[in-house]
Structures are given as structure tokens and as C-alpha cells.
Amino acid sequence: MKKTIVGIDKIGFYVPQQYLAMEDLSDARHVALEKFTVGIGQDKMAVPEIYEDIxxxxxxxxxxILSDQDKQDIDQIIFATESSFDLSKSAASYIHDLLEIQPFARSFEMKQACYSATAALQMxxxxxxxxxxxxxxxxxSDISRYGLDSSGEVTQGAGALAFLVKAQPTILAIDDTNLAMTKSHYxxxxxxxxxxxxxxGQYSTGIFLEFYQALLAEFQQRYPGVVEQSxxxxxxxxFTKIAQKALKLAQGMVSLDRVQxxxxxLETATLINRQVGNIYTGSLYMSLLSLLINDEKLDAGDKIAMFSYGSGAVAELFILEIQANFDMQVDSNLIIKMLENRKALSIADYERIYQTRLPQDGSDFLGKPEANYHGFYIKDIHNHQRTYGYQ
Structure with a gap:
């Protein structure tokens, strides 16, 4: 009997249509540009408008990515986020409605900091x-916020990814070998x-690297030779620099040739992240997308090791396998065009947008997207209920 292979058949990506350049942020905060572009590894950060949410x-x-047939076939929607705005009604229920998915589907939301998208894919x-x-x-889907002129300001961002998971996928198969780890941290x-x-910040980076070393060592014991095949x-x-820090720790745990x-x-795997910033649950998968559309050395059958981490803290190490003709299944032109066509914000506009908030007291809101905006948006909030439109 032929083994059923399950994985990612389609990938969609969205980023807000405006950004703040690190040159402007560094000038405004009187910080050397290299601290942001080299020390953190960031060039731009995506900035959502008031009428955009998760x-x-x-x-x-x-x-x-969804065809009419997909909408009839989907019977489960899992929404991973740590930017939820409702403690009861899931973001998945809105997605089910907006995309007109057939009614007999299970829809729910998952949370565990930046890790939950991995839990969703495994589920x-x-x-x-x-x-x-x-x-x-x-x-x-997430919006990363740390505060104006805060130490984390440079690592903000916003964006979303969508994955269609099915048998016999055309892009990536999810391998059965995986290992997770949990330990409570603040x-x-x-x-x-x-x-x-x-x-x-520094404490979180330390926990990230500690989990990585522990998982890599245990993974090698349980699945000898598997990770080295990646x-x-x-x-x-x-922030993109953290990947370099992690790989330095792999030296001595795997062969030097493999680490090299x-x-x-890494460069091709960080190109999009450097242009968007931190999108929490999607940051690992934005890197995956960046690798798939920018790296010309990938072939069908190649394996990709994935380290997923969510503060609090949970992490997982797992393996993906690239499928035949994967490069024909990802719309790289659409993604590149989306990134290139964004509008650059001034510091003044960025701070104005940041300080403009949706009502926090139950009052009404009317969304008014700019004429050149294309996509779903918050149409209004009335009686504590969000209504969405499309333009």
C-alpha cells in the first residue's frame, strides 16, 4: 500500500502596502544605521493601516491561492496568531465567512506565541x-508592536501566510520525524x-538558543543522521541575525561542511524577512517562502530542517521535503511585485499610524481605505462587532 504523503500544496502571502525604512528610523532615533541593518539584520518593516487587522x-x-473547488473541499480552518482581538470568537470564523468556505467545516484559533503556526501545520x-x-x-497572521522609541521597535512588522494542506502536495511534504520541547519562561x-x-530581549535570545541546542542534540539521538541530510x-x-547565532552553535554538533x-x-532565506520585519507566528514560514522563491540551488527531494520557537516557551524541530516542480507552484512574481510596490512612509506618517488606534471603549469605527488599496479591510465596528469589506 502506497504511503500517504501530506504537506503544503499552496502558499499565499500578504504584507501591508507600506513600510518604514531603517535609514529613517535610525535617523529619528539617533542610532547608527548598522545597528539595525547589521546588528539586527533588518532593512524595512511593514506597517499596517488602521483598517487592517489579522x-x-x-x-x-x-x-x-484558493480555487472554488478548494473552498468546497476545505473542511477545517486553523488560524494561528498571537494578535487576537477577541477572547471568544475566533479569527478563523471570519475567514470562513469572507472566503465563502463550505459550511460543514471546523474553524478555530490557536495560540502559543510564535510557535502556533507549526502546531497548526502538524495538526x-x-x-x-x-x-x-x-x-x-x-x-x-500577526501584527508585531513594541512601542515607539522602544528597544524592540526595530523588530516590529506585520503580515500573513496561508497554507493549503492536503495529501500528495505539490510544494512541500511534512516529514514524520519531529521533536518538540516545552519549558515555562517569561x-x-x-x-x-x-x-x-x-x-x-537578551534573555529571550538566550532561551531560543538554549532550546535549539537541546532539541538538535536530542533529535540527533532519536533520529540519527536525519538532520544532517537537510x-x-x-x-x-x-530578527534575522538570530539565525546566524544559532548556526554557530551547530558547529561541533554536526559536520563543519554541513554547517557551511x-x-x-541563509542569505536567500532572510531576504523577505529583512524587508518585512517580525510577523510572529509567520516569521519562520516567511523565511521558508523567501528560500523557495530566491534560492536557485534547491531541487526536488531536498530536505529543509525547520526550527520553530514560541516564547513562553515551546519549540519544535521538524523536516520538510521539497516536491517536484515546487517552483511552478509558488507565485514568486506576485510576491516580489507586492514587496516592490509598497509605499515608503516618513517617520511622521509612521508615528501617526502607530498612535491611531481602533476604539478601545466600544465606540463605533468606520474604515476608509485609500483609493489605491486592494483587498479585505475593516469596514466598520458597531455594537462591538467587526464588519469587513473588500475593495
């Missing part, structure tokens, strides 16, 4: 293994009464 971004990412994979005819829509958290995250090694990237091979793919 639902609009997620719907915009998913709309690109989707397990579901399809049990139901080989099923399709699962996984969405990762390295990054956001209490319910706060709109900005609390973070212990052509690239990708990481959750709250992994390092050679």
Missing part, C-alpha cells in the same frame, strides 16, 4: 493522514490588559 491580512493571503497533517481526501486551510508575554508585548536549516526569526552548507542558504 483577519484582513489572513484573508488577503488565502484569497490568492493539519495528522488530520489529513486520517482523512486523505480532506483539505485544511492554515493561516498565520521571556516574552502580553497580559490581556496590555496592547504591547513585554520582552526580555540542505538548508531555517529558523523562527524575530546551511549557512550558504
Amino acid at each position: 483577519v484582513t491580512m489572513g484573508a488577503n493571503a488565502a484569497e490568492q 493539519a497533517k495528522d488530520y489529513v493522514l486520517l482523512h486523505p481526501e480532506a483539505k485544511v486551510l492554515v493561516i498565520s 521571556d516574552f508575554w502580553r497580559p490581556i490588559y496590555m496592547d504591547k508585548a513585554l520582552v526580555k 540542505k538548508a536549516f531555517l529558523f523562527h526569526m524575530p 552548507e546551511w549557512t550558504s542558504h
Whole structure:
């Protein structure tokens, strides 16, 4: 009996249509530009408008990839985020409505800091293994906020990815070998009464690297030789420089040739991240997308090791395998055009947008997108209910 292979059949991506350049941020904050572009590894950060939220971004990412038949076949929607605006109603329920998915579908939201998109993909994979005819829509969507002139300001961002998970995928297969790890930490958290995250930056980086070393060592014991077969090694990237820090720790744990091979793919795997910033649950998968559309050395059958991390803290190491004709299945032109056509913001405009908030007291809101905006948007908020439109 032929083994059922499950993985990612389609990938959609959305980023807000405006950004702030690190040159402007460094000038305004009186910080040397190299601290941002080299020390952090960031060139631009995406800035969402007031009428954009995790639902609009997620719907915009998913709309690109779903056919009418997909909408009839999808029977599960999993929305991964740490930017939720409702403690009861899931963002997935809005997606189900906006994309007109057939009614007999399960829809829910998942949270565990930046890790939950990985949990969603693994859950989707397990579901399809049990139901080989099923399709699962996984969405990762987040808005990263740390505060104006804060130490984390440079690592803000916003964006969404959408994945269609099914049997016999055309882009990536999710391997059965994986290993997760959990240990309670206060390295990054956001209490319910706060709109900005609390973070212990250096401490969080240390926990990230500690988890990486521990998982890599244990993974090698449980699955000897598997990780060494990977052509690239990708990481959750709250800032792109952290991937370089992690790979240095792999020296002595795997062969030097393998570490050098992994390092050679880092530049292509960070290109999009450097242009967008931190998108929490989607940062690892934005790096994956960057690798797929920019790296010309990838071939069908190549394996990619993935290190997923979410503060609090949970991490997982797993393996993906590239499928035949994968490069024909990802719309690289659309993604490149989306990034290139964004509008540059001045510091004044960025700070104005940042300080403009949706009502926090239950009052009404009317969304008025600019004429050149294309996609889903918050149409209004009335009686504590969000209504979405499309332009």
C-alpha cells in the first residue's frame, strides 16, 4: 500500500502596502544605521493601516491561492496568531465567512506565541493522514508592536501566510520525524490588559538558543543522521541575525561542511524577512517562502530542517521535503511585485499610524481605505462587532 504523503500544496502571502525604512528610523532615533541593518539584520518593516487587522491580512493571503473547488473541499480552518482581538470568537470564523468556505467545516484559533503556526501545520497533517481526501486551510497572521522609541521597535512588522494542506502536495511534504520541547519562561508575554508585548530581549535570545541546542542534540539521538541530510536549516526569526547565532552553535554538533552548507542558504532565506520585519507566528514560514522563491540551488527531494520557537516557551524541530516542480507552484512574481510596490512612509506618517488606534471603549469605527488599496479591510465596528469589506 502506497504511503500517504501530506504537506503544503499552496502558499499565499500578504504584507501591508507600506513600510518604514531603517535609514529613517535610525535617523529619528539617533542610532547608527548598522545597528539595525547589521546588528539586527533588518532593512524595512511593514506597517499596517488602521483598517487592517489579522483577519484582513489572513484573508488577503488565502484569497490568492484558493480555487472554488478548494473552498468546497476545505473542511477545517486553523488560524494561528498571537494578535487576537477577541477572547471568544475566533479569527478563523471570519475567514470562513469572507472566503465563502463550505459550511460543514471546523474553524478555530490557536495560540502559543510564535510557535502556533507549526502546531497548526502538524495538526493539519495528522488530520489529513486520517482523512486523505480532506483539505485544511492554515493561516498565520500577526501584527508585531513594541512601542515607539522602544528597544524592540526595530523588530516590529506585520503580515500573513496561508497554507493549503492536503495529501500528495505539490510544494512541500511534512516529514514524520519531529521533536518538540516545552519549558515555562517569561521571556516574552502580553497580559490581556496590555496592547504591547513585554520582552526580555537578551534573555529571550538566550532561551531560543538554549532550546535549539537541546532539541538538535536530542533529535540527533532519536533520529540519527536525519538532520544532517537537510540542505538548508531555517529558523523562527524575530530578527534575522538570530539565525546566524544559532548556526554557530551547530558547529561541533554536526559536520563543519554541513554547517557551511546551511549557512550558504541563509542569505536567500532572510531576504523577505529583512524587508518585512517580525510577523510572529509567520516569521519562520516567511523565511521558508523567501528560500523557495530566491534560492536557485534547491531541487526536488531536498530536505529543509525547520526550527520553530514560541516564547513562553515551546519549540519544535521538524523536516520538510521539497516536491517536484515546487517552483511552478509558488507565485514568486506576485510576491516580489507586492514587496516592490509598497509605499515608503516618513517617520511622521509612521508615528501617526502607530498612535491611531481602533476604539478601545466600544465606540463605533468606520474604515476608509485609500483609493489605491486592494483587498479585505475593516469596514466598520458597531455594537462591538467587526464588519469587513473588500475593495
